[in-house]
Amino acid sequence: MLLMLYTFFENIQIIKEVMKEKFLYKKIGIPKALSYYNNYPFYYGFFNSLGLEVVLSDKTTTKTINDGTKYVVSDTCLPIKVYVGHVINLLDKGCEVIFIPSLQSTDYKINNCSKIRGLPEIIRNVINRPFTMIEPTLDKTEGVGLNDFCIETARLLGVKDRKVIKKAVDKGWEIYNSFMKMTQSGVDYSEALENAIKGKFARKTVDIVKPLSVAIMAHGYNLYDERISLNLIKKLEKMDVKVYASVSKEKSLEALKQLGEVQYWANELELTGTAAYYLLNKKVDGIIALSAFGCGPDSLMVDEISYHCKEHGMPLIHLTIDEHTGEAGFITRIEAFIDMLLRRKRNLIVKKSDSVKSFKANVIDIKKEKVLTGSAK
Amino acid sequence: MKNNKMGNKFAAKERIIAWPRMGRIDIPLKALVLALGAKVVIPPANSNEALEIGVRNSIEGICLPYKLNLANYIMALEKGANTLMMFQAPGSCRLGNYTKMAQKTLNQMGYNFDMVIFDMYKSKMLQTLQAFWHVTHCINPWCYYRGFSLGFNKLFAIDTAEKLLFYTRPRELNKGEAEKCYNKWLEIVDNTNSIRGAKRLKKQIIADFKTIPIDKNKKVPKVYLIGEFFVLLDPYTNQNIEKELGEMGVEVQRQIMFSDWLEHVLKPSLFYHKESHRERSVRYAKEYMKRAIGGECIETIGDTVYAAKHGIDGIIHISPFSCMPEIVAQNILPKVSKNENIPVLSLVLDEQTGKAGYITRIEAFIDLIKRRQMDYLN
Ligand code: SF4
Ligand code: SF4
Numbered sequence: 001m002l003l004m005l006y007t008f009f010e011n012i013q014i015i016k017e018v019m020k021e022k023f024l025y026k027k028i029g030i031p032k033a034l035s036y037y038n039n040y041p042f043y044y045g046f047f048n049s050l051g052l053e054v055v056l057s058d059k060t061t062t063k064t065i066n067d068g069t070k071y072v073v074s075d076t077c078l079p080i081k082v083y084v085g086h087v088i089n090l091l092d093k094g095c096e097v098i099f100i101p102s103l104q105s106t107d108y109k110i111n112n113c114s115k116i117r118g119l120p121e122i123i124r125n126v127i128n129r130p131f132t133m134i135e136p137t138l139d140k141t142e143g144v145g146l147n148d149f150c151i152e153t154a155r156l157l158g159v160k161d162r163k164v165i166k167k168a169v170d171k172g173w174e175i176y177n178s179f180m181k182m183t184q185s186g187v188d189y190s191e192a193l194e195n196a197i198k199g200k201f202a203r204k205t206v207d208i209v210k211p212l213s214v215a216i217m218a219h220g221y222n223l224y225d226e227r228i229s230l231n232l233i234k235k236l237e238k239m240d241v242k243v244y245a246s247v248s249k250e251k252s253l254e255a256l257k258q259l260g261e262v263q264y265w266a267n268e269l270e271l272t273g274t275a276a277y278y279l280l281n282k283k284v285d286g287i288i289a290l291s292a293f294g295c296g297p298d299s300l301m302v303d304e305i306s307y308h309c310k311e312h313g314m315p316l317i318h319l320t321i322d323e324h325t326g327e328a329g330f331i332t333r334i335e336a337f338i339d340m341l342l343r344r345k346r347n348l349i350v351k352k353s354d355s356v357k358s359f360k361a362n363v364i365d366i367k368k369e370k371v372l373t374g375s376a377k
Numbered sequence: 378m379k380n381n382k383m384g385n386k387f388a389a390k391e392r393i394i395a396w397p398r399m400g401r402i403d404i405p406l407k408a409l410v411l412a413l414g415a416k417v418v419i420p421p422a423n424s425n426e427a428l429e430i431g432v433r434n435s436i437e438g439i440c441l442p443y444k445l446n447l448a449n450y451i452m453a454l455e456k457g458a459n460t461l462m463m464f465q466a467p468g469s470c471r472l473g474n475y476t477k478m479a480q481k482t483l484n485q486m487g488y489n490f491d492m493v494i495f496d497m498y499k500s501k502m503l504q505t506l507q508a509f510w511h512v513t514h515c516i517n518p519w520c521y522y523r524g525f526s527l528g529f530n531k532l533f534a535i536d537t538a539e540k541l542l543f544y545t546r547p548r549e550l551n552k553g554e555a556e557k558c559y560n561k562w563l564e565i566v567d568n569t570n571s572i573r574g575a576k577r578l579k580k581q582i583i584a585d586f587k588t589i590p591i592d593k594n595k596k597v598p599k600v601y602l603i604g605e606f607f608v609l610l611d612p613y614t615n616q617n618i619e620k621e622l623g624e625m626g627v628e629v630q631r632q633i634m635f636s637d638w639l640e641h642v643l644k645p646s647l648f649y650h651k652e653s654h655r656e657r658s659v660r661y662a663k664e665y666m667k668r669a670i671g672g673e674c675i676e677t678i679g680d681t682v683y684a685a686k687h688g689i690d691g692i693i694h695i696s697p698f699s700c701m702p703e704i705v706a707q708n709i710l711p712k713v714s715k716n717e718n719i720p721v722l723s724l725v726l727d728e729q730t731g732k733a734g735y736i737t738r739i740e741a742f743i744d745l746i747k748r749r750q751m752d753y754l755n
Binding site: 072073075076102104111113114115117118120121122124125126128135137139264265294295296297298299300303304307 | 436437438439440470471474477478481665666667668670671672674698699700701702704705707708709711712713723725
């Protein structure tokens with residue numbers, strides 16, 4: 001009897017501890033890399049609504065890259081190295097619960113790149129430090145949708161109440177949607193992010209007309225990470241070039257369809273869709289493709305787009321980056337491309353005005369003829 | 378069939394079918410397609426020439442298997458093929474994208490052809506049958522029965538021969554005998570045309586290999602060969618690693634065998650009770666990987682753990698350059714190797730892989746294994 005009582009109390013103790021532990025997760029770390037760049041507004045709204053404080057890793061620096069590089073084999077692409085570096089950064093900061101999702105597929109048979117699918121697997125096996133990994137899976141091919149993804153995340157954090165989860169998901173969408181609306185109307189990425197999180201809405205400042213405009217096809221995690229992209233957007237703006245970089249999913253799919261292509265990779269839509277959209281609406285003078293050296297899917301997609309660019313007479317440059325890419329060489333290549341675009345545009349304008357002149361000349365000639373014939377009568 | 382993926386340029390009677398080279402799949406597949414009444418062209422084995430054709434006609438960043446597959450297509454088209462078959466493996470990696478690219482490239486090169494896609498993602502017997510029907514328009518069930526039983530039996534016979542070759546080669550007393558026997562049987566298997574004959578093949582092969590004199594007591598280190606599907610099965614790309622290892626006196630075991638894979642893909646799961654290779658891999662890889670991520674990554678990890686638990690002495694992991702799933706595997710393997718206490722050698726193959734350096738690395742690795750064995754015995 002006593003023994004029973006004793007075990008009973010012991011059990012209660014254990015349960016209490018478990019409960020405590022569940023509420024121990026007060027903070028959740030999110031590495032500022034990969035899916036952060038596309039989904040952070042959602043993650044932020046979701047975790048905040050669940051009552052967790054979101055801890056972000058610091059901006060990417062050369063140290064981040066070096067840290068990451070130490071842990072993985074050298075053939076791994078730069079964004080993954082950066083990701084590992086950010087996880088290390090979070091651990092160094094003392095953050096012990098880290099959100100590392102596995103985004104397998106975003107639609108039926110629309111898969112992500114293996115490295116993104118296996119992100120938790122990589123992290124688990126290369127970092128030998130104790131920490132808790134929150135690793136939900138999104139896999140629509142297997143029927144695991146976003147809702148299941150959120151429920152799993154919440155479960156891993158100790159939240160089971162469906163209503164609470166539902167509210168958190170809604171909050172996530174709300175912030176995400178306002179963020180998307182802002183970026184698509186042309187608001188700067190970081191400004192949109194800041195406003196969305198604060199619950200504000202920024203309008204696009206007056207659309208300044210610039211002599212040149214280009215579209216950039218790149219993964220968000222490459223383009224918006226200022227260290228990885230070597231600040232490409234700012235550099236272009238300094239050269240007085242207008243930059244377009246994001247298109248909504250519907251428009252992307254529509255444009256791809258018009259080109260006769262289908263989406264194959266989940267995370268490549270942001271590349272192919274943007275490129276296809278601006279290629280077709282002729283708003284830009286050129287396309288810049290930015291990708292990590294050795295990226296499997298990117299090399300295929302850039303090839304696909306450059307095929308269509310050739311058909312449409314749209315200039316395209318493919319810039320690849322890795323941890324050794326030097327700033328100087330990078331700038332030279334961009335400048336050369338922009339120069340080429342300028343010359344091309346000038347030539348086109350000159351040609352156009354030429355044709356206008358000759359057209360007028362024709363008109364005059366005809367009139368003269370008419371006059372002549374008229375007088376002959 | 379409302380599958381718009383299938384080309385329809387050629388009538389079934391005019392079709393001359395070809396497919397890319399993957400190990401010895403040509404033998405059973407040929408038997409099957411011939412039984413359905415179509416004509417086939419087998420592209421020549423992969424070689425430097427094929428690789429050059431492939432490299433010339435594809436972009437740089439693409440993986441080696443694509444380049445060779447494309448070369449196979451081109452060579453087959455040159456030999457008169459007009460219908461190309463393509464297999465999309467269950468791993469569903471870049472392969473899925475290849476079909477479209479290959480189609481585009483070949484169109485640009487001015488070839489006239491149909492492409493038929495066999496999507497083997499999740500076992501779908503019916504779809505496979507439909508695809509075969511599409512290329513051959515054969516409606517005679519007897520032909521299907523005959524084709525499939527010929528094909529399957531040949532496949533199993535070849536796999537058996539291969540396994541026996543792996544076992545016999547390092548132990549044979551007269552060098553080269555096992556290989557000769559293997560090649561002889563490949564030819565016989567290829568020329569067998571009756572179901573009864575095909576069903577007997579396996580037994581005959583086993584009996585024949587038994588007649589080769591071997592040193593039964595020889596201490597032979599055992600090595601698992603794992604990695605990406607295509608490079609494992611193509612002796613040109615992997616520089617005939619199986620033979621090299623056999624001649625170094627090492628018993629090779631390859632876990633990815635064609636028949637396992639095909640059996641798993643084609644047989645409706647209802648009749649399939651044996652644990653498939655993939656299921657086994659998932660089970661063994663659990664501690665390191667919780668989900669499959671495309672390609673053969675989980676097989677690679679699962680097999681390594683399995684090997685360590687079943688007295689295998691070492692692992693050689695081969696993959697093509699820039700192969701995404703295998704890069705993930707390369708990142709995971711060091712930990713597996715340490716925790717499970719099994720040596721692992723990762724080899725990355727690309728167009729420029731020099732044979733000399735490659736062999737040196739393998740030799741050094743085998744030395745290491747042998748030394749470990751000695752230490753263990755002492
Ligand atoms: S898509 Fe490319 S850059 Fe992104 S993780 Fe995969 S290989 Fe790396
Ligand atoms: S598994 Fe590797 S080699 Fe095969 S398609 Fe994928 S990346 Fe290419």
